[in-house]
Amino acid sequence: PDKIQFLSSVEKIVLTIFLSIIIIMTVFGNLLVMVALCKDRHLRKKKTNYFIVSLAFADLLVALVVMPFAAIELTTGEWHYGEIFCLVRTSLDVLLTTASILHLCCIALDRYYAICCQPLVYRHKMTPVRVAVMLGGCWLIPTFISFLPIMQSWNAIGIEDIVKRRALAGGANDTSCVFLVNWPYALICSAVAFYVPLALMILAYQRIYVTAMSHVRQIETLQRAGSAPVSGTMPIMTVRMRIETKAAKTLAVIMGCFCLCWAPFFITNIVDPFIHYSVPWQLWTAWLWLGYINSGLNPFLYAFLNRAFRRAFLVILCCGDERYARQGSHSYGHTNRACSAASVNGTNCLAGWQEHLQCHVSQQSGRHMVHPYKKNYNYTNITGG
16 A cells, blocks of 8 residues: 555655654764774774674664665655565564664673673683674574575465465555564564563663672772771762762663663564554554664664763764874873772772772772772773773
């Protein structure tokens, strides 16, 4: 059927502009992340950033090879590229969006090992080989629910008549790209692409939050054990409130955006086969584009919130202005000098007030303390910065 017959010419233009803005912003944000990693050697030293740049590559492909064809089909109401390319486009859609979601899951697991485990455990768990295997899995696993079943039409087994009726619903001259799934494919695909990663992300971020709050309480105890406060150090309860608020807000934004963007689609994906495929196409389209928007949000959630990436972005956007690079180097140097006396077991201290507070408590104790704060505790930046 003519999917946009209810839209006026002006509304079609507005819709086209809106979809174009989504595509352009998604391309720009993810391309900027990839360029930043290529140009900044400091970013390449951190394992988490390889997940972020691979995520950016997946989301960039979503914007370049999936969104444009979906936008053309939506705004014209027709599919102009034939049945074979319809299957290819659909397979790429499933593969790339699933790969994007699996990358988010890997980032959550990487942050869990970095924050909730001892440094030696993190280095043992997240070796370069294991990182490469995880990245390979993010790209290989989706092929088993995309190209393999879709090109073989396994997703349509038992519902061939329904698919044919949908394809011919607009008459002999109508061209459309119909993708319906039977209930076994819907359950397996939804579990692999959304529900299992969602469960792992919730568990990982829940443990990160609990660990973060535990460490805040430990710092509070150490501060109270000091003989006198340091001038310029914020009251510990104010600092604790800020840390709790930042950690909670960061986790809430990450999980909230992920669930808001993808939960409606995957809930509908499971429900539709059991209600005889009666979900309106308008609802399907809205949920699908909401999921696409997640590919545009990911650079902001996982890179733009990262201080090191932000500095690299400024250098790139300001045509290589070295002032920002020097500011970053000065920040690194200041952190290292401030914490050189309080580095325990080779572990780097945190940035900002945390190093100052930790170093002060060590000095006040009059001896070399083994801090409870001796892990890789950069939990104030859950995204890995």
